[in-house]
Amino acid sequence: MSDVQLRLTGVGREVRLPDGGLLPILTDVDLTVAAGEHVSIVGRSGSGKSTLLNVLGLLDSPTSGEYLLDGQDTGRLRGRRRARLRGECFGFVFQQFNLLPRRTAAENVAAPLLYARGREFLTRGRTARDVLDRVGLGDRADQVPERLSGGEQQRVAIARALVRRPRVVLADEPTGALDVDTGRAVMALLAEATAERGAALVTITHDLSVAALADRQLRLDVGRLTPMTVAETVAATS
Amino acid sequence: MTGVLGVLAEAWGEVRVHRVRVVLSLVGVFLAVFAMTAVTGLGLIVAQVQQEQAERYQGRAATISVSGFDPATGLPPSPDAWDAASQELLDRYGVTEYATVGYGSALLRLPAGTQEVQTTDVSPSYGDLHRIEPIAGRWFTDRDRESLSPALVVNEFVLDQMGGGPFTGPRSIVLGGPRPVTATVVGVLENDGGEYPQVYRIDRSVLEAATAPRDPYLFGPDQLELWVPAAQADDVVAAVSSDLPLLLPGGIQVQAYRMDSPGLAGSLDTLRLAVRGAGGVVLLLGGLGVFNVGMMAVRQRVREIGIRRSFGATSGRVFSAIMLESVVATLLAGVAAVALAVLVVANLPIEEWFNNGVPIADEPGFPVQAAVEGLVAAAGVGALAGLLPAVLAVRVKVIDAIRF
Ligand SMILES: Nc1ncnc2c1ncn2[C@@H]1O[C@H](COP(=O)(O)OP(=O)(O)O)[C@@H](O)[C@H]1O
Numbered sequence: 001m002s003d004v005q006l007r008l009t010g011v012g013r014e015v016r017l018p019d020g021g022l023l024p025i026l027t028d029v030d031l032t033v034a035a036g037e038h039v040s041i042v043g044r045s046g047s048g049k050s051t052l053l054n055v056l057g058l059l060d061s062p063t064s065g066e067y068l069l070d071g072q073d074t075g076r077l078r079g080r081r082r083a084r085l086r087g088e089c090f091g092f093v094f095q096q097f098n099l100l101p102r103r104t105a106a107e108n109v110a111a112p113l114l115y116a117r118g119r120e121f122l123t124r125g126r127t128a129r130d131v132l133d134r135v136g137l138g139d140r141a142d143q144v145p146e147r148l149s150g151g152e153q154q155r156v157a158i159a160r161a162l163v164r165r166p167r168v169v170l171a172d173e174p175t176g177a178l179d180v181d182t183g184r185a186v187m188a189l190l191a192e193a194t195a196e197r198g199a200a201l202v203t204i205t206h207d208l209s210v211a212a213l214a215d216r217q218l219r220l221d222v223g224r225l226t227p228m229t230v231a232e233t234v235a236a237t238s
Numbered sequence: 239m240t241g242v243l244g245v246l247a248e249a250w251g252e253v254r255v256h257r258v259r260v261v262l263s264l265v266g267v268f269l270a271v272f273a274m275t276a277v278t279g280l281g282l283i284v285a286q287v288q289q290e291q292a293e294r295y296q297g298r299a300a301t302i303s304v305s306g307f308d309p310a311t312g313l314p315p316s317p318d319a320w321d322a323a324s325q326e327l328l329d330r331y332g333v334t335e336y337a338t339v340g341y342g343s344a345l346l347r348l349p350a351g352t353q354e355v356q357t358t359d360v361s362p363s364y365g366d367l368h369r370i371e372p373i374a375g376r377w378f379t380d381r382d383r384e385s386l387s388p389a390l391v392v393n394e395f396v397l398d399q400m401g402g403g404p405f406t407g408p409r410s411i412v413l414g415g416p417r418p419v420t421a422t423v424v425g426v427l428e429n430d431g432g433e434y435p436q437v438y439r440i441d442r443s444v445l446e447a448a449t450a451p452r453d454p455y456l457f458g459p460d461q462l463e464l465w466v467p468a469a470q471a472d473d474v475v476a477a478v479s480s481d482l483p484l485l486l487p488g489g490i491q492v493q494a495y496r497m498d499s500p501g502l503a504g505s506l507d508t509l510r511l512a513v514r515g516a517g518g519v520v521l522l523l524g525g526l527g528v529f530n531v532g533m534m535a536v537r538q539r540v541r542e543i544g545i546r547r548s549f550g551a552t553s554g555r556v557f558s559a560i561m562l563e564s565v566v567a568t569l570l571a572g573v574a575a576v577a578l579a580v581l582v583v584a585n586l587p588i589e590e591w592f593n594n595g596v597p598i599a600d601e602p603g604f605p606v607q608a609a610v611e612g613l614v615a616a617a618g619v620g621a622l623a624g625l626l627p628a629v630l631a632v633r634v635k636v637i638d639a640i641r642f
Pocket residue numbers: 015023025043044045046047048049050051052
């Protein structure tokens with residue numbers, strides 16, 4: 001087997017509108033992500049970025065095309081197996097942090113391990129604190145999100161995304177709700193911590209400087225995915 | 239295994255985080271379970287007390303008293319004729335639970351002087367039929383009939399008068415008369431509602447002839463008590479009334495009637511049912527509160543449910559987490575409510591209220607049945623109230639839930 005982890009071939013996603021018409025959100029998307037690779041996808045608001053990420057993370061299903069995860073056709077997966085695979089393979093980081101309110105940082109980080117089994121489940125408290133240490137929040141483990149700054153909350157979210165050692169981390173505009181400097185620091189941490197664990201990282205952003213941290217940049221434009229031109233890439237990384 | 243633990247851990251976490259909301263929603267369930275358990279428990283105790291009381295005097299359902307006498311002379315049939323006829327009757331109808339009762343008198347030689355007391359002369363089976371529980375010693379057995387010293391069971395009042403302190407083992411007492419005999423007290427009963435002597439004597443002891451003869455004019459004829467299923471009581475009364483005279487010498491008239499009040503069991507059942515019904519209604523109202531709060535909680539937690547889905551929570555997990563949250567919470571309320579109910583009922587002066595101040599014979603503890611029912615009802619209401627919220631939670635659209 002190759003080291004290709006995710007492969008989308010001709011993927012489309014349409015939604016049915018209330019008037020009965022079909023609205024295409026993604027059209028004929030081809031995408032491969034290799035193990036440990038960092039890919040960024042840039043696009044305007046409303047271009048379908050979140051939809052694409054949800055498809056990759058098995059939160060949403062394509063209406064056409066094929067999605068292979070580790071060579072396995074995900075179109076055949078339903079219900080429990082789909083949910084289990086999602087929990088085992090993916091970690092999510094959202095723009096709005098999406099921490100569980102009123103639960104401490106440690107409880108938030110441990111939450112995904114509630115759905116793991118055996119040792120992984122039983123040692124969840126210990127594991128959560130270790131990962132919090134890694135993102136530099138060991139001393140804030142018992143704080144509830146309401147008491148943390150935006151940057152700290154997103155670092156808790158990063159720890160939570162990594163706690164089950166996913167093969168792929170999916171980040172949907174992870175710096176979108178942060179100021180520029182905090183955003184850079186958080187993004188650097190996300191890229192580093194993910195690389196450290198050998199997980200692939202797919203980052204969605206409309207910030208070119210964030211995209212520049214990736215191995216490869218793609219552009220999503222009204223549901224169509226294209227590689228960034230050399231000129232664009234140079235502009236972004238300079 | 240860890241899957242189950244996971245569900246429990248999650249539900250516990252939810253209850254803990256939302257404790258104020260949970261506690262408020264549970265006030266109703268707590269009060270309902272408390273009321274239901276306390277009232278059911280109390281009702282069961284009172285019903286038990288009343289049943290015991292009734293059975294002690296009238297026999298258990300259904301006890302039929304049979305006796306015979308000659309209307310011309312007022313005398314009962316000769317003991318031999320009566321015994322033969324009643325044995326024939328018992329065999330014919332296959333009655334296995336029965337007792338014989340007669341009344342007589344005895345002269346007790348007590349330290350304070352000789353005293354004549356009325357005695358109840360019974361077969362050992364009389365104890366079962368009337369639920370007699372000695373507080374010391376034992377009730378009669380068949381072997382007492384062979385004892386050369388007639389066996390007696392007396393109440394505490396008689397024991398006190400005999401002197402010699404607490405009852406630690408069989409104790410002799412002389413029965414006076416033309417030819418005094420030494421009888422043996424084998425058991426002691428609680429004073430039953432007053433300070434008067436009560437003496438039970440085994441029937442047909444080998445020395446019966448030596449004890450004071452019974453006077454049928456004074457004490458009436460021997461009675462046979464039949465214990466039969468309540469449904470057959472009327473048939474048995476009819477059959478005995480028609481068959482027994484034919485088995486006895488001519489001229490003997492037979493009386494057979496049901497001793498226990500046939501309505502008692504029914505009315506106690508009705509009481510229990512009413513008490514439980516009332517508890518159930520209160521509980522359902524409490525459950526409605528939990529349900530409302532559960533629905534609200536799911537609407538508020540749509541995003542949270544979406545987030546958990548992204549961790550790989552299956553529909554089953556989402557469902558059981560919400561459901562269990564409801565059950566765990568109501569069960570906690572149930573445990574607290576049952577505990578309080580047990581405490582309260584245990585400290586009520588039940589015997590003062592319902593048994594004329596006489597302590598209840600076999601000290602009924604809090605009915606386990608009522609406690610278990612309280613807990614089961616609490617969990618049931620939790621499950622019922624959690625069902626719709628849980629279904630709603632499963633149907634949350636993940637993508638919509640986590641968008642912004
Ligand atoms: N279920 C849906 N019904 C109707 N329109 C939708 C639905 N989901 C997404 N869209 C639309 O599809 C477009 C792409 O959405 P999204 O993937 O969230 O874009 P992005 O993340 O790039 O901003 C948006 O215009 C959005 O309004």
